[in-house]
Amino acid sequence: MILAWIHDVVEAVQSCVTGMRTTGRFLVENLKGEGGGAAVTRQYPEQPAEVVGDRQRGHLVNDTKRCIVCHACDTACPVDCFKMDGERDADNKMRASRFDIDLSKCIYCGLCVRACPTDSLSMTATFEMAPQHDGKRFLFRRNSKQVDVRLDLHDVERLERLVAMPRSGLSDADRAWLDERIDERGQHLIGMYGLGYYTPEMKAEADAQREAKKKAKDAAAAAAKAKAAAAAAAAGPTPARPAAPAPPSAPASPAPTPPPPAPKAAPDTTGGTP
Amino acid sequence: MSGFGYAVDTFAAWLAGGEPGWLAVSVAVLAVWVLPLMLLVFPVAALGQILERKIAAAIQRRVGPNSAGLDGPLRFGFRLMLFFLPRERQDRVFKAFCNFPPVRSILLVSRRLGLGQLAADGIKMLGKEDIVPAGADGMVFRLAPYLALAGAFLPFCVVPFGQHLVMLETEVSALFAVAVSGIVVVALKMAGWGSGSKWSLLGGMRAVAQLVSYEIPIGLAVGGAVLWSGSMDLHAIVGQQYEPGVFSLLGWNALQTPFLAVLMVVFFVAGLAECQRSPFDMAEAESELVSGFNTEYSGLRWGLFAMAEYTEMLLVGALLATLFLGGYQSPIGEEWICSLAPWLEVPIHVALLGAKVVAVYLLMMWIRWTLPRYRVDQVMRLAWLVLVPLCLVSLFGIALTLLAAGGTEPGEPFGRVAARPRAALGWLGHLVGWAIPVAVGAWLVVMAKKKHGQVHPALQRLTGGRS
Numbered sequence: 192m193i194l195a196w197i198h199d200v201v202e203a204v205q206s207c208v209t210g211m212r213t214t215g216r217f218l219v220e221n222l223k224g225e226g227g228g229a230a231v232t233r234q235y236p237e238q239p240a241e242v243v244g245d246r247q248r249g250h251l252v253n254d255t256k257r258c259i260v261c262h263a264c265d266t267a268c269p270v271d272c273f274k275m276d277g278e279r280d281a282d283n284k285m286r287a288s289r290f291d292i293d294l295s296k297c298i299y300c301g302l303c304v305r306a307c308p309t310d311s312l313s314m315t316a317t318f319e320m321a322p323q324h325d326g327k328r329f330l331f332r333r334n335s336k337q338v339d340v341r342l343d344l345h346d347v348e349r350l351e352r353l354v355a356m357p358r359s360g361l362s363d364a365d366r367a368w369l370d371e372r373i374d375e376r377g378q379h380l381i382g383m384y385g386l387g388y389y390t391p392e393m394k395a396e397a398d399a400q401r402e403a404k405k406k407a408k409d410a411a412a413a414a415a416k417a418k419a420a421a422a423a424a425a426a427g428p429t430p431a432r433p434a435a436p437a438p439p440s441a442p443a444s445p446a447p448t449p450p451p452p453a454p455k456a457a458p459d460t461t462g463g464t465p
Numbered sequence: 466m467s468g469f470g471y472a473v474d475t476f477a478a479w480l481a482g483g484e485p486g487w488l489a490v491s492v493a494v495l496a497v498w499v500l501p502l503m504l505l506v507f508p509v510a511a512l513g514q515i516l517e518r519k520i521a522a523a524i525q526r527r528v529g530p531n532s533a534g535l536d537g538p539l540r541f542g543f544r545l546m547l548f549f550l551p552r553e554r555q556d557r558v559f560k561a562f563c564n565f566p567p568v569r570s571i572l573l574v575s576r577r578l579g580l581g582q583l584a585a586d587g588i589k590m591l592g593k594e595d596i597v598p599a600g601a602d603g604m605v606f607r608l609a610p611y612l613a614l615a616g617a618f619l620p621f622c623v624v625p626f627g628q629h630l631v632m633l634e635t636e637v638s639a640l641f642a643v644a645v646s647g648i649v650v651v652a653l654k655m656a657g658w659g660s661g662s663k664w665s666l667l668g669g670m671r672a673v674a675q676l677v678s679y680e681i682p683i684g685l686a687v688g689g690a691v692l693w694s695g696s697m698d699l700h701a702i703v704g705q706q707y708e709p710g711v712f713s714l715l716g717w718n719a720l721q722t723p724f725l726a727v728l729m730v731v732f733f734v735a736g737l738a739e740c741q742r743s744p745f746d747m748a749e750a751e752s753e754l755v756s757g758f759n760t761e762y763s764g765l766r767w768g769l770f771a772m773a774e775y776t777e778m779l780l781v782g783a784l785l786a787t788l789f790l791g792g793y794q795s796p797i798g799e800e801w802i803c804s805l806a807p808w809l810e811v812p813i814h815v816a817l818l819g820a821k822v823v824a825v826y827l828l829m830m831w832i833r834w835t836l837p838r839y840r841v842d843q844v845m846r847l848a849w850l851v852l853v854p855l856c857l858v859s860l861f862g863i864a865l866t867l868l869a870a871g872g873t874e875p876g877e878p879f880g881r882v883a884a885r886p887r888a889a890l891g892w893l894g895h896l897v898g899w900a901i902p903v904a905v906g907a908w909l910v911v912m913a914k915k916k917h918g919q920v921h922p923a924l925q926r927l928t929g930g931r932s
Contacts, residue, residue: 193909197909215831217526218524230527
């Protein structure tokens with residue numbers, strides 16, 4: 192029995208030492224940065240991520256040259272993220288005059304791509320949608336007042352390529368093309384997938400509208416508060432004084448600004464400039 | 466009287482302007498001892514969390530925290546200092562300062578080490594809501610983390626940091642350390658019970674069962690060192706390990722007999738269990754109990770529990786070093802260090818103790834990221850069927866060795882202990898004292914291997930035939 196006990200203890204010590212030796216080797220190799228224990232972490236924002244494969248479901252892109260506005264994608268979409276309008280072009284072919292994909296709804300399931308009869312919808316291998324830490328890549332703003340500057344698939348590719356290149360290495364044409372797509376904050380705003388951006392005038396307009404809305408809301412809140420206070424005073428024990436009339440409620444809501452010009456993107460142009 | 470006792474008395478007398486009352490003494494103790502001790506212990510405990518994350522990452526082939534540097538706190542500091550300037554000017558000054566080459570490299574290193582993570586975690590913890598669950602026993606729930614931290618911190622006041630650096634000189638400081646750290650048991654039980662949650666309750670029960678069980682091997686291991694040193698005073702135990710000459714480490718308790726070395730290992734394992742560290746972290750087993758007794762805690766209170774855990778690790782390291790590894794003494798040339806001027810000798814001794822503590826600390830982290838968690842019954846079995854018998858055998862062996870050395874006399878209560886079984890044994894006695902137990906042990910191990918082969922049958926049954 193004593194021997195069995197000793198055997199147990201020796202076994203335990205041996206197995207502990209074996210384990211500790213393994214992790215110790217990893218520890219040393221990791222600190223040295225070489226061998227089997229070296230860190231396998233990819234420092235993502237600094238080191239570009241590897242594309243997973245050609246079946247990666249990254250961005251959803253519509254090639255408006257081929258789109259026939261058949262609504263097959265709309266039907267297939269489980270989250271209803273498409274908004275599209277069509278019009279007849281000179282050849283009496285159906286073309287998209289508006290094709291919006293609400294990326295805040297999209298779940299990247301790829302059903303629309305399967306449903307598309309003309310293969311105009313496709314998913315790219317890129318997946319980096321957030322603004323990057325150097326503030327250069329993308330900025331997405333979703334608003335009903337968006338201007339429909341959109342890029343076709345080859346424009347997206349071009350932009351991706353140009354942004355990745357050092358600026359000094361760009362040709363003049365490329366630089367000009369790129370500059371057209373830089374807003375006042377120095378960010379490339381890509382109108383692809385229906386996510387557009389404001390022109391400066393439209394931005395001012397939208398800001399003013401938002402401001403007015405906020406003011407109206409504040410005024411309404413103040414009015415409600417005053418009313419409640421008045422009511423409380425009226426309900427008090429000495430209702431001798433008539434409650435002061437509540438201040439006029441919210442100023443007239445600002446006249447709705449005219450909607451943005453209807454999208455007129457011709458099928459094979461890449462949209463206007465800001 | 467230790468130097469610090471004198472400092473406390475002087476400061477108290479100065480405060481009171483005459484005979485100091487209890488208030489003046491309390492303030493003096495706080496100012497002279499507790500505050501510096503906290504400033505010494507708590508930052509190390511906090512740094513331990515970064516260290517642990519780095520070590521865990523290294524063992525798991527990761528990088529660990531490597532982005533948060535000292536830039537953030539520094540920028541904050543600049544904002545505060547240059548409050549009178551506009552923000553752009555502040556930033557310009559800050560940038561100029563950061564681009565100064567030495568500063569830049571320091572910031573870079575701090576980022577690679579993730580030092581800013583400390584500030585970030587602290588701020589995050591401060592910002593969290595302090596939640597007391599609806600079914601909780603509020604008072605007990607709120608009190609528990611403070612008690613846990615107190616239980617982990619208080620024993621430091623009897624740990625000798627240097628020749629005259631003991632906060633509390635008592636003749637029973639070894640007993641005091643073991644007894645006071647027992648407060649943690651109560652705190653964990655309070656946390657488990659007061660939370661009003663089944664996870665917390667189960668975790669608290671497990672913690673108490675485990676801690677109470679492991680108090681016994683700890684007590685016995687401390688008892689072994691006390692038996693050998695002939696004193697219960699930690700300061701005297703350290704003093705007794707003093708060895709003149711070059712190789713001071715020959716005087717360390719752990720090298721006196723193999724039994725004391727075994728007791729050191731037992732103390733370490735039981736200390737690991739007392740800290741609730743893996744592989745003994747069944748009280749907060751995530752996969753079973755969410756987080757055990759601290760499931761319901763958030764924000765600063767949770768932080769106090771984490772702090773208590775790391776402080777207790779430091780405590781185990783400090784006690785281990787004090788009892789078995791010569792305390793604050795240097796492994797070589799201790800005699801020479803003692804002859805140095807106090808302003809040089811004190812920091813060296815504190816640093817030496819710190820080095821030993823950090824070594825234990827690192828070993829604990831290494832173990833944590835290596836060994837899987839014990840089951841409840843295995844934890845209990847280890848305490849009662851392995852560690853306690855080991856302790857008893859070792860105590861018996863120590864007693865025999867002492868008898869062979871011609872008995873022991875009670876040592877002097879403070880300072881260097883005169884009665885040394887070490888001196889009585891001589892080098893021949895030491896040789897025999899090592900040779901006999903080691904030979905017997907080796908013979909037993911060989912016999913066990915011969916009889917039970919590679920794997921013990923009970924172990925085979927337990928693992929279903931796999932080794």
